[in-house]
Amino acid sequence: EAKAHADNLYESLLWKSKNDLPLKSGRFNKVFQEFINAMKVKGMSSHRLKVFLSFGTRYWADFFGQKHLERLRDSDFEEYVIWRENYWTSGPGVEVAHLVGNHAKKPSRNTMRMERQTLTQFLKWAHRMDYIRVVPEIKAPKREQRFERERRPSFTRKEFKRLANYLANWTKGKDWDQLNKQHKHQRMMLRHAVLIAAHTGLRPQELRALKWYQVEHEESEKSKSPK
Helix, strand or coil: CHHHHHHHHHHHHHHHHHCCCCCCCCEHHHHHHHHHHHHHHHCCCHHHHHHHHHHHHHHHHHHCCCCEHHHCCHHHHHHHHHHHHCCCCCCCHHHHHHHCCCCCCCCCHHHHHHHHHHHHHHHHHHHHCCCCCCCCCCCCCCCCCCCCCCCCCCCCHHHHHHHHHHHHHHCCCCCHHHCCHHHHHHHHHHHHHHHHHHHHCCCHHHHHHCCHHHCCCCCCCCCCCCC
């Protein structure tokens, strides 16, 4: 039985070699796990690994799962992109949406572009490891052109005034003296972050990188005491 198995394996490998097919065979999930293990050994950053796992364990595993990686074609990835864009509206995500707090019903162009780049990086690794002969091309589907850009809802002047007043009382209120030094620091930093972001238009990542020496404060005419 062992000899017969070896003969069959040899014939299969010989046929693949003559037809310029990948010699290795593996299901998508198994090869993806090998990739993750290899990247950990290689020293990929925890942030980058998190990106791969966020796409791989939810979307890729759900769509490609037990399919043989070497049998996938460009058309499979084209179907995947369409399936992925509808995941939370008409796909498997509908049933679990209530369990996931932060998700967009329709992924943005940037999200889809990042996912295509991430998936392509994995496929290039699989190509180097002889799991596939050609790296599939993953194309973005055409979307209807929008002439008016959708804007995120912003605070009204009344809402922002209410927020600013709350933060002011939050850092000088009745319970202020009862807080320890760490809690006082956290409240003050949050208040500063909100006010600086509101008055400068800094994005969250830009605000996170901001240093105190880059900030100047000038008292407004309204707040100056009368002479």
